[in-house]
Amino acid sequence: MSAVVTEHDDHHEHDHDHGPSKGLLRWLITTNHKDIGTLYLLFALAMFFVGGAMALVIRAELFEPGLQFVQPQFFNSMTTMHALVMVFGAVMPAFVGLANWMIPMMIGAPDMALPRMNNMSFWLLVAGVLMLASTLFMEGGAPASGWTLYPPLVLQTGAALPFAIFSVHLLGISSIMGAINIIATIFNMRAPAMTLMKMPLFVWTWLITAFLLIAIMPVFAGAVTMLLTDRFFGTSFFDAAGGGDPVLYQHIFWFFGHPEVYVMILPTFGVASTIIPVFARKPLFGYSSMVYATAAIAFLSFIVWAHHMFTVGMPIAGELYFMYATMLIAIPTGVKVFNWTATMWKGSMTFETPMLFSIAFVVLFTMGGFTGLMMSVAPSDFQYHDTYFIVAHFHYTLVPASIFILMAAGYFWLPKWTGHMYDEKIGKLHFWLSAISVNILFFPQHFLGLAGMPRRIPDYAVQFADWNMVSSIGAFIFGFSQLLFLWIVVKTIKGGTGEVVTDEVWEDASKHGLEWTLPSPPPYHTFTTPPEIVPTEHF
Amino acid sequence: MSDGVDSKNRKLVTKLVLIAIAMFGFGYALVPIYDVFCDITGLNGKTNTDAVLETQYQVDKTREIKVEFVTSVNKSAPMTFRAENNKIVVHPGQFYTVNFYAENLTDKKMVAQAIPSVSPGLASEYFKKTECFCFTEQVFEPGESKTMPVRFVVEPNLPEQYKTITLSYTFFDNTDKSVKN
Numbered sequence: 001m002s003a004v005v006t007e008h009d010d011h012h013e014h015d016h017d018h019g020p021s022k023g024l025l026r027w028l029i030t031t032n033h034k035d036i037g038t039l040y041l042l043f044a045l046a047m048f049f050v051g052g053a054m055a056l057v058i059r060a061e062l063f064e065p066g067l068q069f070v071q072p073q074f075f076n077s078m079t080t081m082h083a084l085v086m087v088f089g090a091v092m093p094a095f096v097g098l099a100n101w102m103i104p105m106m107i108g109a110p111d112m113a114l115p116r117m118n119n120m121s122f123w124l125l126v127a128g129v130l131m132l133a134s135t136l137f138m139e140g141g142a143p144a145s146g147w148t149l150y151p152p153l154v155l156q157t158g159a160a161l162p163f164a165i166f167s168v169h170l171l172g173i174s175s176i177m178g179a180i181n182i183i184a185t186i187f188n189m190r191a192p193a194m195t196l197m198k199m200p201l202f203v204w205t206w207l208i209t210a211f212l213l214i215a216i217m218p219v220f221a222g223a224v225t226m227l228l229t230d231r232f233f234g235t236s237f238f239d240a241a242g243g244g245d246p247v248l249y250q251h252i253f254w255f256f257g258h259p260e261v262y263v264m265i266l267p268t269f270g271v272a273s274t275i276i277p278v279f280a281r282k283p284l285f286g287y288s289s290m291v292y293a294t295a296a297i298a299f300l301s302f303i304v305w306a307h308h309m310f311t312v313g314m315p316i317a318g319e320l321y322f323m324y325a326t327m328l329i330a331i332p333t334g335v336k337v338f339n340w341t342a343t344m345w346k347g348s349m350t351f352e353t354p355m356l357f358s359i360a361f362v363v364l365f366t367m368g369g370f371t372g373l374m375m376s377v378a379p380s381d382f383q384y385h386d387t388y389f390i391v392a393h394f395h396y397t398l399v400p401a402s403i404f405i406l407m408a409a410g411y412f413w414l415p416k417w418t419g420h421m422y423d424e425k426i427g428k429l430h431f432w433l434s435a436i437s438v439n440i441l442f443f444p445q446h447f448l449g450l451a452g453m454p455r456r457i458p459d460y461a462v463q464f465a466d467w468n469m470v471s472s473i474g475a476f477i478f479g480f481s482q483l484l485f486l487w488i489v490v491k492t493i494k495g496g497t498g499e500v501v502t503d504e505v506w507e508d509a510s511k512h513g514l515e516w517t518l519p520s521p522p523p524y525h526t527f528t529t530p531p532e533i534v535p536t537e538h539f
Numbered sequence: 540m541s542d543g544v545d546s547k548n549r550k551l552v553t554k555l556v557l558i559a560i561a562m563f564g565f566g567y568a569l570v571p572i573y574d575v576f577c578d579i580t581g582l583n584g585k586t587n588t589d590a591v592l593e594t595q596y597q598v599d600k601t602r603e604i605k606v607e608f609v610t611s612v613n614k615s616a617p618m619t620f621r622a623e624n625n626k627i628v629v630h631p632g633q634f635y636t637v638n639f640y641a642e643n644l645t646d647k648k649m650v651a652q653a654i655p656s657v658s659p660g661l662a663s664e665y666f667k668k669t670e671c672f673c674f675t676e677q678v679f680e681p682g683e684s685k686t687m688p689v690r691f692v693v694e695p696n697l698p699e700q701y702k703t704i705t706l707s708y709t710f711f712d713n714t715d716k717s718v719k720n
C-alpha cells in the first residue's frame with residue numbers, strides 16, 4: 001500500500017496538505033486515518049496467526065486421548081491466551097482498523113476527529129498485547145485460568161498475574177480511546193448532507209459499539225484491579241475468608257463479558273449489511289429496522305449477563321429472569337437475519353468472494369444463534385454449561401461470523417485500498433476451504449458437548465476420540481487455508497492481478513456508499529471539502 | 540479543522556471520558572450493591588456469622604427437613620476437618636447440636652477461620668445458628684484436635700418447597716494474616 005500512496009503524494013505537497021513522512025518513522029508517528037487503519041489491520045492479521053497457532057496446539061493435543069504434546073498447565077495457558085489474543089489482539093483491532101479506514105470515507109470526513117489520540121491508541125494496543133505475550137515466558141507460566149480469569153483459580157497464577165492485569169488495563173485504555181475517537185468522528189465530522197439516518201450501517205453499528213466499549217471496558221478494568229488488590233494488598237473482594245464472594249467476580253466479569261461478545265458481533269453485522277446489498281444489487285432491506293435492532297441488541301446486552309452463570313446457584317426467580325431476557329435477544333437478531341435474506345431475495349446476485357463469505361456468515365451465524373437459544377433455556381443449560389457444546393456455540397458466532405465477515409471485508413475493500421484487484425480464483429478457493437473446514441472443525445463439538453465432554457481439559461474419555469479427531473483434522477485444514485488469505489493480501493498490495501480497478505470497484509457500488517466515489521486507491525487525504533450529495537441505502 | 544469542530548470535540552470528549560470514569564466507579568459500586576442485594580434476598584447463601592439468641596419456636600413435628608453437612612479445607616491447608624454426621628433429619632422449630640472435628644496436622648500454631656454457606660441460598664435466612672465455631676477465628680496449638688459443636692434451628696416459617704438444606708463450611712488457614720498469631 002505504501003508505495004501507491006507515496007506516488008500520489010508527489011504531486012500534492014503543499015504546506016498543509018502534506019503526504020506521509022518518509023521511511024519507517026512514518027508508521028510510528030502517523031496520524032493519518034488510512035495509515036492507522038492499515039496498522040490496525042496488519043497487526044490484527046498477525047495476531048490472528050499467533051492466536052491460530054495456539055489453537056492448533058490445543059487441537060493437536062486433543063487429536064487423541066491421553067497427553068501427547070504439552071503439559072496440562074501449558075494446555076490451559078493455551079486456551080486462555082488463545083482467547084485473549086483472538087478477542088483483544090485480532091477481532092477487536094481488526095474492526096477498529098476497518099473503522100479507521102472506512103468511517104471517515106463513508107461519512108465524508110477528512111480524517112478521524114482526534115488523530116493524535118488515534119496514533120496513541122494503536123501503540124497502546126501493541127504495548128498491551130506484547131505485555132500479555134511476555135507472560136508466556138514468565139516463571140509459573142502464562143495465565144491458565146481461562147479468558148474469564150475467575151478467582152480463586154486465577155490468583156494462583158505465578159509471576160505473570162500482575163503483567164496480565166496491566167495488559168488488560170492497557171488494552172482497555174486503548175479501546176476506550178478508540179471508541180471516544182469514533183464517537184467524536186461520527187458526531188462532529190459528518191458531511192452536512194450525511195444525516196444520522198443516512199449513515200451506512202457499518203457506521204451505525206460502530207457508533208453503538210463504541211458506546212458499549214466506553215460502558216464496559218472500565219468495569220473490566222475495575223474487576224481485574226480488584227483481583228490485583230486481592231492478591232497483593234490484602235483486600236477480600238472475592239476471598240471468602242475475608243468476607244468476600246468469588247461469585248461477585250463472575251457478576252462483574254459478565255456485566256462486561258456479555259456486552260463484549262456484542263462488541264465483536266455488532267460491527268460484523270454492519271459490514272454484512274454493507275456488502276450484501278452491493279452484490280444483491282438492491283438497497284438494504286429494512287434500513288431503519290436494522291438501526292433499531294442494533295440499538296435493541298446493545299441495550300439488551302446489559303441485562304442478560306447471568307446466563308453465563310445459570311449453574312452458580314441462583315434462585316429460581318433469577319434463573320427465570322435471565323432466561324427470558326436472554327431469549328428476547330433472539331428477536332432483534334432474527335430481524336437482522338430476515339433483513340439480510342430479504343435483501344438477497346429477488347436480487348441480481350453475483351457470487352464474488354466477499355459475497356460468498358457474507359452468505360456463509362448469514363447461514364452459519366444463525367446456527368450459532370440457535371445453539372445460543374438452546375443454552376438460554378436455564379434447565380437445559382445445566383447440561384450444556386462448561387462442555388464443548390458452548391465451545392461450539394461461541395465459535396459459530398465468532399469464526400464463521402466475525403472472522404468470515406472480516407475476510408469478506410478484506411476482499412471487498414482491498415481493491416479500494418490498494419487500487420489493485422485480488423486473485424478471485426484463489427479467493428474462492430480460500431472461501432470454500434474455509435467454509436467446509438470450519439464446519440468439520442466446529443460441528444462435531446456440538447456432539448462432544450452433548451455427550452458430556454468438558455471444555456478446557458487436555459485429556460478426555462475414549463468415547464470422545466472419534467469426533468475429536470475429526471474436529472482436529474478440520475482445525476488443521478482451516479488453519480492452513482488461512483495462509484491463502486495472507487498470500488492474497490500480500491500479492492494484492494504488491495500489484496494484484498494487474499486488472500484495472502475502477503473507482504467503484506463493484507458494479508454500481510457508488511450507489512451504496514461514498515467511499516466508492518473516491519479514486520482507487522484513495523489519495524492520502526480525502527474529503528478535505530465535504531461532499532454535497534451522499535448516497536443512501538434508500539434508493 | 541475549524542475552531543467550531545475543535546471545541547465541539549473537546550466538549551464531547553470530556554463527557555465521554557467522564558462516562559468512562561463513572562463506569563470504572565460503577566464496577567466498584569457493584570461490590571456494596573451486591574452485598575446489600577444479597578443481604579435482602581439471601582441470594583448468595585450467606586448465613587449469620589454472629590450468634591443469634593436462642594428463642595422458643597413452635598416445633599412442627601409434621602415436617603421433616605434433611606440438613607446436610609459439607610466440610611472442606613481451602614487450598615489443602617494441613618488440617619483435617621469433618622462433621623460427626625453427613626446429614627440429619629430435623630423438625631422445623633427444634634434446636635439441634637452437631638459436632639464438628641478439626642485437627643491441626645502441623646507442629647506449628649495455626650489460626651483458621653471457617654466460612655459457612657447455605658444452599659439453596661434463599662433458605663439461608665430461615666437457618667439460624669446460636670453457636671458456631673465460625674463466629675470467631677479458631678486457634679489450634681501444634682497437633683491439637685478439637686470438637687466444635689454447632690447449634691442451629693430451621694425456622695418453622697421455612698417455605699414449603701425446601702426439603703433439603705445443605706450447610707457447608709470451608710476452613711481457611713489465616714495464620715499469616717491473623718492478629719491472634
Ligand code: HEM
Nearest residue numbers: 261265307308330369372373375376384385386390394397
Ligand atoms: C441469539 C443470540 C445468543 C444467545 C441467546 C446466546 C446465549 C448464550 C448463553 C446462554 C451462553 C452461556 C452458556 C454456558 O456457559 O452454559 C453463551 C455463551 C457464550 N456466547 Fe452466546 N448467545 C448468543 C449470541 C452470541 C454471540 C453473537 C456471540 C459472539 C459474538 C456469543 C458469544 C458467546 C461466548 C463467547 C460465550 C461463552 C463465554 C465463555 O464462557 O467463555 N453468543 N451464549
Ligand SMILES: [Cu+2]
Nearest residue numbers: 258305307308
Ligand atoms: Cu452472553
